[in-house]
Amino acid sequence: MHYVRNAWYVAGWEQDLPAATPTPISILDELIVIWRTADGTVTALEDRCVHRLAPLSLGRCEGDRLRCMYHGLLFDAEGQVVEIPGQDLIPRDARVRRYPVIVRHSWLWVWMGDPALADADLVPPAVGFDNPRYILGRGQLDYAAEARLINDNLLDFSHLSYVHTASFGASETWARSRPKISTLERGVRIERWIENEQGMHSPEPNDRWSTYDFLLPGVLLMTGGNYPVGTAARLGHAPPDLEDALSGVTFTSQAVTPTRPGQARYFFSWGPRTDMGDAALAEKLMGIAAKAFAEDKAIIEAQQRVIDRTPDPRIMPTTADKAVTLFSRLVDRLVRAESSPALPARQRAAH
Ligand code: FES
Ligand SMILES: [Fe+2]
Structure with a gap:
């Protein structure tokens, strides 16, 4: 798919994400699960359990953690496995990808590129339902x-x-x-x-x-x-x-x-x-x-x-x-820059 990765993509409406309800969304053909904790924090992780690849969006929220409801692996908000039922040892690389996410202007925005380059100032200045000047x-x-x-x-x-x-x-x-x-x-x-x-x-x-x-x-x-x-x-x-x-x-x-x-x-x-x-x-x-x-x-x-x-x-x-x-x-220019290994990552985003 020929799209810029270093950008904020709309994953959904803030109003449609109730607390403790893992919700699946595909962006750029990647499987993502988004959920909101009781205190309002929104987290986006890869929607694919490291154990046997069940979707975490069928999982259960436990505070700010998410449990895979196939065999019970528990993931923290960073995507790290923190519990394997019946097993003490947790492999260090037992983790799924975490995506930067921002809630702004009534939309849930997910950064699909290099997390180090996720810049909140690049969220487009949309008008959301929190804007008192408009009736939407x-x-x-x-x-x-x-x-x-x-x-x-x-x-x-x-x-x-x-x-x-x-x-x-x-x-x-x-x-x-x-x-x-x-x-x-x-x-x-x-x-x-x-x-x-x-x-x-x-x-x-x-x-x-x-x-x-x-x-x-x-x-x-x-x-x-x-x-x-x-x-x-x-x-x-x-x-x-x-x-x-x-x-x-x-x-x-x-x-x-x-x-x-x-x-x-x-x-x-x-x-x-x-x-x-x-x-x-x-x-x-x-x-x-x-x-x-x-x-x-x-x-x-x-x-x-x-x-x-x-x-x-x-x-x-x-x-x-x-x-x-x-x-x-x-788009062509930025996609080329993103895939050019000659440039350091920060320079690639600035291009
Ligand atoms: S597939 Fe997730 S715990 Fe087994
Ligand atoms: Fe049109």
């Missing part, structure tokens, strides 16, 4: 498609004009105009004005500003708002102040996690800023999102099935693919 709804979808194809989709909104006419009611402008695209240290920024059009957030024509960052490993963070017609021209198509928006200020955080080859899990939240809507609007947006993301899933999974039956799949990029290309180059 949430959801998730399992895909029978490579995460890379979902990333490509999220990096190119020209598809809105064709895939999302029923849900978002997107006009042809999304496909016929080009956004401003700039590179970030760990991603791409995509900004655009859609001028003098009705939109999902407003029945009257307005100038709609939207901006999002798409960050490693596959996290979309998007906001925007509605302005009086003429605002985009008056500002020379520069970014507006979101505080000046008339209506329609929302925030969506979305994360794509490669689970297994050809499979991914897609997490999303969306909702209005508190001064721009209420819980009823958040619920309405979730209804639209459910429809829109089902539209994406249908076309992307169909695309994956064609790719799978194509002996030498090649693409023909268009100018709408600029952000897709920039992001995939960034």
Whole structure:
């Protein structure tokens, strides 16, 4: 699987992880068990007992330890075996891998690369349910498609004009105009004005500003708002102040996690800023999102099935693919650096 390892991957929603409930998740085709102790500490270990390879996610939490419920080996939060029932000697290498994990912005983030490089500052600044400025709804979808194809989709909104006419009611402008695209240290920024059009957030024509960052490993963070017609021209198509928006200020955080080859899990939240809507609007947006993301899933999974039956799949990029290309180059560069033994590990992460 061609993905960056030195990055925080979303493993799930904090709200979905009750205490003392070992939960399995695959990330980058690795088996991981996550659990939370009564005091709230979250631990992620390899989900494979060293004894006879039973999944630890079928195990039992005992304080901050986890017991394999096949023959009873007990693991501490570092992944070290601390008890073998009926046997005094515990081999020193009787341990499973421990993954760095952070709970932030309502998501459980797992670092898949070198633990020495796990840097909490690299967690993307998503908006979680703890943010008092937004009223959010949430959801998730399992895909029978490579995460890379979902990333490509999220990096190119020209598809809105064709895939999302029923849900978002997107006009042809999304496909016929080009956004401003700039590179970030760990991603791409995509900004655009859609001028003098009705939109999902407003029945009257307005100038709609939207901006999002798409960050490693596959996290979309998007906001925007509605302005009086003429605002985009008056500002020379520069970014507006979101505080000046008339209506329609929302925030969506979305994360794509490669689970297994050809499979991914897609997490999303969306909702209005508190001064721009209420819980009823958040619920309405979730209804639209459910429809829109089902539209994406249908076309992307169909695309994956064609790719799978194509002996030498090649693409023909268009100018709408600029952000897709920039992001995939960034991934290529980092994957190459991560696998280059010539560079010391710290330098590899900085690349
Ligand atoms: S497989 Fe885990 S204790 Fe035997
Ligand atoms: Fe889409």
